[in-house]
Amino acid sequence: MLAYLADVFSALSELNHSLQGRELNIVTASEKLAAFKEKLVLWIKRVKRGNLVNFPCLEETVTENSTLPPTFVAKIVEHMQMLCTSFDGYFSCGELQTCNIWILNPFMQNLEDVDDDGSIKEDLIDMRHNCGIQMEFTNSQLDHFLASQREAYPALATKGLEVLVPFATTYLCEQGFSCLLHIKTKSRNRLNSEHDMRVALSTKTLRFDAIMEKKQQ
Structure with a gap:
């Protein structure tokens, strides 16, 4: 059990480290948390089949000709299921609405999915036909790019910054x-x-x- 816990806390530590930094935003944090939860589901399936590839410390403690006792496997599965439930309670891994996915990349989103209300769709059309702005987007961070467009496209920049600027973590x-x-x-x-x-x-x-x-x- 100690080897298993070492592997789990190592994975949690790696996740925690990836959620730190000044450039992290809510969208990126939500994506990382959602990905980790999906990995837990995959790990549960693998452990049930006796595959310990995601638990190197535990795998080292198991000899070549032996397998984990069924009771021990059941405890591991139960613990990871509780971990999934805890993530649902502590974190809200909400995804962007389809009409707001353009925030991640204003030049790739299908305009049919963008909300017709307001002037955001018109702003996106104008931006897509401006080669200078496309080059600026390629060479800038997303939040910095949107901030630089506040004068030219105030509605678009305000909507994007409302999602990206709030602190994602403490x-x-x-x-x-x-x-x-x-x-x-x-x-x-x-x-x-x-x-x-x-x-x-x-x-x-x-x-x-x-x-x-x-x-x-």
């Missing part, structure tokens, strides 16, 4: 708390860490040498 909050623990220690408990945290959490590389040269007497 990764950034946890990163901020970890940073605060390193900066504001017991010996510096009266420190106002606001500016220090802004520097520590910034994605930009600051030129401290140039700043210090201007401040020196």
